[in-house]
Amino acid sequence: MTDEQTEVLRKRAEFEGRSMQQLVLHAIDYYIEHVTDDELTDTLAEKGAQRFADLLRRLGE
Numbered sequence: 697m698t699d700e701q702t703e704v705l706r707k708r709a710e711f712e713g714r715s716m717q718q719l720v721l722h723a724i725d726y727y728i729e730h731v732t733d734d735e736l737t738d739t740l741a742e743k744g745a746q747r748f749a750d751l752l753r754r755l756g757e
Contacts, residue, residue: 705719
């Protein structure tokens with residue numbers, strides 16, 4: 697991390713009454729949860745597009 701990032705994190709942790717480590721761990725958990733959700737959404741969208749390709753094509757005409 698840059699010095700600037702560390703300072704912003706330190707100030708935020710102080711403001712929230714949490715440790716810098718707690719904030720970082722929360723950010724990692726949040727990122728992992730949302731990346732997994734995005735991957736699932738992409739997979740479901742691709743399956744739906746394949747499954748309904750003919751219908752989607754006809755609706756577009």
